[in-house]
Amino acid sequence: MNTDEILLRRAHAADAHAAADVWLRSYAAALPTVRCAHDESDVRDWFARVLVPQYETWVAVTGNRTVGVLVINNSELKQLYLDPDWRGQGLGNRLMALAKQQSPDGLSLWTFQVNGPARRFYQRHGFVEVERTDGQCNDEREPDVRYVWQPPPKPPAG
Template sequence: MRSDVGPSLSDATTDDAEALTTLLLRSRTRAMPWLASPHDEASTRWWVEHVLVADQHVRVALNDDRLLGFAAVEGDWLTQLYVDPDHQTDGVGRALLDDAKRRRPDGLRLHVFARNTRARRFYEAAGFVLVGRSDGHDNEEHEPDCTYAWTGSAPTSPAPPG
């Protein structure tokens, strides 16, 4: 997909649930073959439609109506960011992450599995800083994870007069 224009971004709807589920499962399987999923495809699709898209702000990246990736934000948490494996070096993830940062200029936090070193490097290159680690007792996969934070682009104090 390499181009100067990049993907178009828009809000997801429940009509996108099937495509979002397919992309999520495909991307997870390719990026993290070691990760055991606690849910089957049908329950994942139900969750995408009735929880993810219904309760969070989900943005999709498209190229000629083809879904390339999506990101979900709830409050100041980036809860999901998945890119089609065939487009992971095309700037799609960065476009989605930059969009989330623009929408949450005061900062974002996220969790990423500790073994997902590619994703960790991606977030670190985008200005996120490791702020915590867990042994996985709090996630469904029981997989050690890391918490990252981006402190935002908003000024922390007013500029001096003059």
């Protein structure tokens, strides 16, 4: 699989269903021990009514297939999910580069403590753990961790 053949573009209303399907497949594969707090129809509705129209939502598309989704809200990386077949191919790196390009002053995000692969991915991309919770404030009631990325300081002009 060649990530050079993947187009990263802003999501349109017509992309909501396919983006939700990527989220559902990825969640099931990456988080088998975490209860999904919402059923498939609720997730699709959330993408169609909230994420795509109200947030900065991007999709990764190859041919006519959506294989990745990125959602940013101001400086918060809300969602970064890949089709399980595309993990480890460099697509996550491309989506992270896009997120940093769109939020050059810094990003924060939450992930579940149990999601070791995601935590290692964020740490490789310069995110630093700043907070842990017992999960009582998320829908899944799963302990989570907050990460923050700050860009390197700009060299002084002159």
